[in-house]
Amino acid sequence: MSPRNRRRAASKRYRDLRSVAGARPAAQAKTTVTVTATEYKYKLSRKSAPHGTVVFKLVNKGVLKHDFAIAGHKTPVIRHGKSITLTVKLSKGKHSFKCTVDSHAKFGMKGVFTST
Numbered sequence: 001m002s003p004r005n006r007r008r009a010a011s012k013r014y015r016d017l018r019s020v021a022g023a024r025p026a027a028q029a030k031t032t033v034t035v036t037a038t039e040y041k042y043k044l045s046r047k048s049a050p051h052g053t054v055v056f057k058l059v060n061k062g063v064l065k066h067d068f069a070i071a072g073h074k075t076p077v078i079r080h081g082k083s084i085t086l087t088v089k090l091s092k093g094k095h096s097f098k099c100t101v102d103s104h105a106k107f108g109m110k111g112v113f114t115s116t
């Protein structure tokens with residue numbers, strides 16, 4: 001396929017997507033969830049969201065370093081006072097999350113996030 005035809009096909013796919021989405025320009029949901037980490041637990045601003053793109057904002061309010069891992073994705077380990085975002089695409093269902101630092105998950109830094 002020539003680049004021109006490829007562009008044409010992509011443009012047609014885009015139009016098709018838009019017609020399915022109707023009046024709403026964004027076909028997929030995007031939700032931001034704030035994840036506050038302390039020893040040894042997480043507090044999530046919400047525990048479920050429509051499936052699709054979820055932006056997890058990890059805020060470390062603990063003393064130790066923490067990270068946040070979900071659905072095969074993981075933030076870097078961050079220290080007290082720092083924050084970082086992790087954008088993941090989640091399918092419908094339950095997704096377990098945890099801190100991968102030392103035994104933090106065992107101590108309670110874990111849970112389940114539900115995509116509806």
Ligand SMILES: [Cu+2]
Pocket residue numbers: 065066067099100101104105109
């Ligand atoms: Cu941790």
